Amino acid sequence: MKADTELATDPDAGATAAAEAEAFLTADDVVMTFGGLRAVDGASFDAPLGRITALIGPNGAGKTSLFNVISGFYRPRSGVVRVNGVDRTGKPPHVMCRHGVARTFQLTKALARMTVLDNMRVAAPRQVGEIMFGAMLAPWRVRAQERANTTRADELLERFGLTRLRDSYAGELSGGQRKLLEMARALMLRPRMLLLDEPLAGVNPTLGVQLLDHVQALRDEGMGFVLVEHDMDAVMRVCDAVTVMANGRTIARGTPAEVQADPVVIEAYLGAEDD
Amino acid sequence: MTGYIISVLVSAGIFALLAQGLNLHWGYTGLLNFGVVAFFAVGAYTMAVLVSVFDWPLWAAMAAAMLAAAVLGVLVALPAIRLRSDYLAITTLAVGEICRIVLHSSPGVVDLTGGPSGIRGYSHDFFGLRETLGLQWMTGLEFLMAAVWIVVLLVLLVVTVMIRSPWGRVLKGIREDEDAMRALGKNVVAYKMQSFAFGAALAGLAGVFFALNLSSITPEAFLPMISIYAWVIILIGGGGSLLGPVVGSVLFWALFNATTFIPSEWMSSQDAAYLRLILVGLLIMVMVLLRPQGLLGNRKELLRESRH
Numbered sequence: 048m049k050a051d052t053e054l055a056t057d058p059d060a061g062a063t064a065a066a067e068a069e070a071f072l073t074a075d076d077v078v079m080t081f082g083g084l085r086a087v088d089g090a091s092f093d094a095p096l097g098r099i100t101a102l103i104g105p106n107g108a109g110k111t112s113l114f115n116v117i118s119g120f121y122r123p124r125s126g127v128v129r130v131n132g133v134d135r136t137g138k139p140p141h142v143m144c145r146h147g148v149a150r151t152f153q154l155t156k157a158l159a160r161m162t163v164l165d166n167m168r169v170a171a172p173r174q175v176g177e178i179m180f181g182a183m184l185a186p187w188r189v190r191a192q193e194r195a196n197t198t199r200a201d202e203l204l205e206r207f208g209l210t211r212l213r214d215s216y217a218g219e220l221s222g223g224q225r226k227l228l229e230m231a232r233a234l235m236l237r238p239r240m241l242l243l244d245e246p247l248a249g250v251n252p253t254l255g256v257q258l259l260d261h262v263q264a265l266r267d268e269g270m271g272f273v274l275v276e277h278d279m280d281a282v283m284r285v286c287d288a289v290t291v292m293a294n295g296r297t298i299a300r301g302t303p304a305e306v307q308a309d310p311v312v313i314e315a316y317l318g319a320e321d322d
Numbered sequence: 323m324t325g326y327i328i329s330v331l332v333s334a335g336i337f338a339l340l341a342q343g344l345n346l347h348w349g350y351t352g353l354l355n356f357g358v359v360a361f362f363a364v365g366a367y368t369m370a371v372l373v374s375v376f377d378w379p380l381w382a383a384m385a386a387a388m389l390a391a392a393v394l395g396v397l398v399a400l401p402a403i404r405l406r407s408d409y410l411a412i413t414t415l416a417v418g419e420i421c422r423i424v425l426h427s428s429p430g431v432v433d434l435t436g437g438p439s440g441i442r443g444y445s446h447d448f449f450g451l452r453e454t455l456g457l458q459w460m461t462g463l464e465f466l467m468a469a470v471w472i473v474v475l476l477v478l479l480v481v482t483v484m485i486r487s488p489w490g491r492v493l494k495g496i497r498e499d500e501d502a503m504r505a506l507g508k509n510v511v512a513y514k515m516q517s518f519a520f521g522a523a524l525a526g527l528a529g530v531f532f533a534l535n536l537s538s539i540t541p542e543a544f545l546p547m548i549s550i551y552a553w554v555i556i557l558i559g560g561g562g563s564l565l566g567p568v569v570g571s572v573l574f575w576a577l578f579n580a581t582t583f584i585p586s587e588w589m590s591s592q593d594a595a596y597l598r599l600i601l602v603g604l605l606i607m608v609m610v611l612l613r614p615q616g617l618l619g620n621r622k623e624l625l626r627e628s629r630h
Contacts, residue, residue: 118505144507156502158495160562169495170506174488177508179516182487183480189487236507 069132070095071271072117072148072240077126079112086112087123088295094288096239096271099262101282101303103275104292105316110275111153111244113292117273118150118242119143130240144172149238153245153275155225159218163209166217166228167200168193170235200235207231207261223254230261240271247278259285283307291315326579328463334575335470336531340548341555341567342477343524349561350485351517352497353403354411357418358525358552360398361391363544365526366533367425371434373444380447384530391526392519394421399518403511418546426541440540448534470531474568477524482564484520493517497562554602557609560616569618577601 070093079087087109094100102110115121117128122137129135130146140150158166174196176182176189204210207227212220220228226246233241243262247255255278262272263285276282282289283303291299291306293315299306306312340362347353365387372383394417402413425435435441452458452465460468484490492513495503504510533539551574559570581594581601589597609616 120501120504139509140504141507141509144505149507150505152502152505156499156505158498158502160498161491161494165491165494169488169491169503172507176488177492179489179520180484181489182483193488232506 071131072273073127073129074113074117075127075129077113077116077128078124079109079116079121080124085295087116089126090292090295090297092117092290092297092300094240094271094273097266097269098287099266099272099274099285101274101276101286101289102292103277103279103282103289104298108292108315109295110292112295114150114242114244114273114275117143118148144236144238147237147239148242149233149236149240150242151226151229151233151244151246153248155222155229157217157220157225157228159216161217162214163204163217163220163228164197164200164213167203167232167235168196170232171196171199172236196235203231203234208257223250226250226258227254230258234265238270240273241265242273242275244275245277246274247276247281255281326582328467330572330575330579332463332467332470332535333579334572335467335474336528336535337551337555337575338474338568338571339470339477339528339531340525341552341559341571342474342481343521343528344552344556345561345563345567346481346485346493346517346521346524348556349563349566350490350497351493351514352407353514353518354407355414355518355521356411356549356553357398357414357416357546358521359544359546359548360414360418360421361394361522361525362529362532362548363418363421363425363541364394365391365529366539366544367435367441367529368526369530370441370444370533370539373447374441375434380451383444384527387530388523388526391529392523395519395522396515399515403514403518415546415549418544418549422541422544425544435541438540438542440538442538445534445537466531466534473527473531477527478564478568481524485564489513489516494562554606556616557606558616560619563616563618566616566618570616573617574602577605 073093075091077087077090078085090109090113092102092113102113104110112121116123116126119138119140119142127134127136130143130148133146135143135146158169161169174189174192175185176192182189201210201213204213207230209224209227209231212224217225217228226249230241230243230246246258246262250258259281262274266272274282274286286303289301289303289306290297291309291312298315299309299312301309340358343361344355344358347355368387368390369383372378372386373380378386398414398417402410405413424431426432426438449462449465452460452462457465485493492503492508495506495508496510496513500510532543536543555567555570555574557570558573559566559568578598581598584594584597
């Protein structure tokens with residue numbers, strides 16, 4: 048499939064075994080507070096390329112807050128976030144994007160009053176036409192870029208089975224279709240690492256399986272994923288590594304099998320169900 | 323009747339420019355601006371002061387008027403644009419009043435603007451153009467009407483190109499969901515500033531023609547009502563549509579000035595002035611009930627939004 052080769056990440060990725068071993072995305076001792084609440088209280092975490100890393104934990108463990116720190120939506124009180132070995136702590140989301148880290152949202156953010164195609168095209172990075180007056184100063188360059196971005200958008204829509212809905216308003220899509228669109232849209236950015244916040248929430252099982260198939264296929268092409276997810280069966284089935292959080296800290300990490308057998312993890316989950 | 327049509331078209335052209343600026347803010351970027359009159363006033367006064375006090379040529383004064391309005395736009399947006407949209411609305415409403423009061427009574431400023439007695443003598447250059455162009459057969463008002471509408475069409479062309487470009491697509495994205503756009507790598511604050519400055523410049527341009535239509539301008543010509551008129555026009559024509567502000571403005575002024583046809587035996591002119599406000603109020607109600615997206619707005623788009 049042509050789209051597959053297109054999805055390969057940056058040429059400088061150097062997806063060698065060595066690079067994979069050294070995590071692309073790391074968070075070290077991150078602390079995030081809201082007033083008196085320490086939502087993230089010294090969590091550490093890393094995610095390599097070519098792997099699906101799950102971030103799990105009971106409700107209120109601080110997963111989403113950590114996620115927002117990594118993606119640049121929150122500025123942590125302390126701790127370090129590194130992308131490809133470089134300190135990017137507290138950089139805003141649009142800067143994190145430039146360095147290859149993209150994200151999706153738990154509650155999908157389809158741009159409702161725009162067509163599916165425009166949802167895709169708006170995501171393309173480095174568009175000359177997005178500079179104010181750009182379309183007037185360099186119309187031919189803008190048109191050429193637009194064509195290229197449309198082609199790429201169409202390829203991704205086809206890959207995700209959304210071609211039929213290309214010209215519909217995104218607001219007309221079902222919840223599951225929106226999740227697919229959001230993921231396809233994030234891929235327009237050509238990220239090296241994609242953070243998925245509860246991709247299966249509110250998605251019917253068939254579509255869920257489809258979605259995870261896409262994730263696995265993209266992983267095999269060299270992309271890295273971080274998954275915050277509550278569906279344990281899915282996590283255990285598709286993830287290569289699992290990090291477990293509780294009370295704002297990372298309490299365990301390992302393969303799905305290791306984590307499942309870890310008494311600390313079991314206690315965290317059972318303990319959390321008590322309150 | 324001809325007099326009515328020309329006066330409607332002059333006002334409609336001026337307010338089409340103003341409403342197009344607001345359309346850029348609200349219709350395309352989702353920025354709630356309740357103080358477009360501020361930029362309108364700054365445009366009008368910048369042109370008037372530069373021409374009548376400093377003897378600038380009209381074209382340079384016009385450019386400066388747009389620039390001044392855009393700069394004010396940036397200054398207002400700088401602290402306010404990160405706020406939630408309703409706070410932006412309050413801030414802009416206040417800025418509109420501040421502008422008027424500064425023009426009215428701020429020492430130093432008053433030396434240039436004439437304070438409450440206003441400023442005059444800025445329009446000779448403009449109406450002099452009639453002779454230069456050999457258009458003496460036109461009345462001054464006809465000439466102004468033609469000039470305004472040429473500008474309206476030029477602005478429409480520029481805005482259309484910009485809104486249909488990827489730049490405009492980013493603005494619409496911000497209108498739909500700011501966080502989504504941030505996650506897609508867009509510098510949302512920068513785009514909002516650009517939209518705000520550009521819309522403000524259009525309002526400034528509208529202010530220039532507003533001043534040219536009057537032999538003198540005073541701060542009392544720039545009441546908050548002007549901002550409300552722009553909103554009514556957007557409501558009638560439809561926000562987020564390119565022609566909406568133009569069509570809305572023509573209909574608004576056609577209705578607004580229609581009370582001049584009421585014979586004076588029926589109603590004093592003062593009562594008629596009240597009546598037209600009532601008519602406008604009724605029109606707003608009818609629009610909101612029957613066609614909330616405005617005449618040219620996209621009903622489909624509106625329905626999608628309400629489903630959320």
